[in-house]
Amino acid sequence: MKFIDETDIEIFAGDGGDGAVCFRREKYVPKGGPNGGDGSRGGSVIVKADGGITTLLDARYRKHIRADKGGNGMGKEMNGRSGEDVVLTLPVGTIITDKDTHEKLADLTFHGQEIVIAKGGKGGLGNMNFATSTNQAPRKAQKGGKGEQRIVHLELKLLADVGLVGFPNAGKSTLITVISNARPKIADYPFTTKVPYLGVVKHKGVSFTMADIPGLIEGAHVGAGLGIRFLKHIERTRIIVHLIDVANPEIKDPMKAYSVIRNELKSYSDHLANLPEIVVLTKTDIPDINKKAVKFEKEIKKKAKDVVLISAVARKGLSELLDKVLRHLKKATST
Ligand SMILES: Nc1nc2c(ncn2[C@@H]2O[C@H](COP(=O)(O)OP(=O)(O)O)[C@@H](O)[C@H]2O)c(=O)[nH]1
Ligand SMILES: [Mg+2]
Structure with missing residues (x-):
């Protein structure tokens, strides 16, 4: 497309x-x-x-x-x-x-x-x-x-309720494919998804839209990778879902990975940086990542209120994630 x-x-x-x-x-x-x-x-x-x-x-x-x-x-x-x-x-x-x-x-x-x-x-x-x-x-x-x-x-500027952000390969496209009707390309190399995708998610009788945008990398705001031109497509979302791949051996320090993406959002706009955020640790089905995941979960919980562990492939934690999304959407509409 x-x-x-x-x-x-x-x-x-x-x-x-x-x-x-x-x-x-x-x-x-x-x-x-x-x-x-x-x-x-x-x-x-x-x-x-x-x-x-x-x-x-x-x-x-x-x-x-x-x-x-x-x-x-x-x-x-x-x-x-x-x-x-x-x-x-x-x-x-x-x-x-x-x-x-x-x-x-x-x-x-x-x-x-x-x-x-x-x-x-x-x-x-x-x-x-x-x-x-x-x-x-x-x-x-x-x-x-x-x-x-x-x-x-x-x-x-796509109008979606929820915007997915994260490094390339974090598992954004896999997640949106499992929970919505969107079908972006998925592969284990960076920038497989070159354009934003919009999907409709249905959970517990509520429908909302979710946008998958191409992965951000450090320096995106100064043009690295695909840059930040796609961030405008999540500018009008109500929640950010921030995916972090704790299984990735290249990501030695997930806390740093988290901050890098946060910085990119912030350098795009304060508005984006201030949106409610749910942090999602992905690919928890991969063996031997538990220790790393648990340690990171503890640390990240000091910074982020909402943290969920999921495996899109094993369909784990998805309902919990979507419950949290619904709770935020309700809050966002009532204020
Ligand atoms: N084991 C496992 N692999 C996953 C999971 N989610 C995504 N992947 C793999 O991680 C790679 C990158 O996924 P993708 O969804 O394209 O990431 P994106 O770049 O963030 O959109 C692909 O090879 C996926 O099959 C998961 O829950 N478990
Ligand atoms: Mg993708």
Whole structure:
């Protein structure tokens, strides 16, 4: 899957149709009254959120979007036909701003949400509207209004309740695969997951979303590895789940590993650093890691309130983890 999270599109709403100047023509009526119909509104450009898409890839291919012009009014009091709207379907989490004024036009936060981002022009009135007692044969009609046009900047910041962070190989993708419908690539080499994934988790009758972003490494905030450009996809989460692989022989000091990731979060934003965090020690099915895990658990509990040991492969500790997540989500909604 190709992952695109920013793009620009030029959008043109349709102009309104012009009002008509026409007069009744009947055989025995020498001077027919005005009967020019109204022009109709031009089509608008509308964005619509779809929870089924998680990338701006489709939008990337559309450089311009143009809605129809409204129809002109005609004689016999006939109004023009309205210009058709154009609907651009985008992932939930897309923020749309005017590229020139930086005005925020829309923030798509739920499936099915629709917002007009360029309004079609109004239809002009036909001369049938302008007859008065002193002017029975007005030659006046209105032009249709201009449709709005602008360049919009689309930026996707995934909207998830829970964000997974941790070093490459910590077991993030395996966890999200076991507990949600997301299917990121998994392998025992770093940066297998190159793009963020979003999954829906169902636990005890509650559904929430979880984002798996590519692993962070030391110095990510200055560009190491894949950098921190994906952190924006967990910026809007309500909880951070921080995975640490205690089984990994390369991680001699899990406390240091923990601090490195915390520093990366902090250098991205205080907001990220201040989100509630659940620390998860992974891969506890691997033999002989118990001593290391127990020692680390003791130490980390001095720093983090919530610590859970899991094995995604052996399906252990998952329910306990999800219970904790639900508790935090409840807290986050009630405040
Ligand atoms: N034994 C064991 N291996 C695991 C577990 N979770 C993940 N792994 C392995 O660890 C490696 C890295 O996992 P992955 O989910 O891709 O890590 P990510 O880079 O954090 O997404 C893969 O080879 C997984 O099969 C676990 O619970 N137990
Ligand atoms: Mg991964």
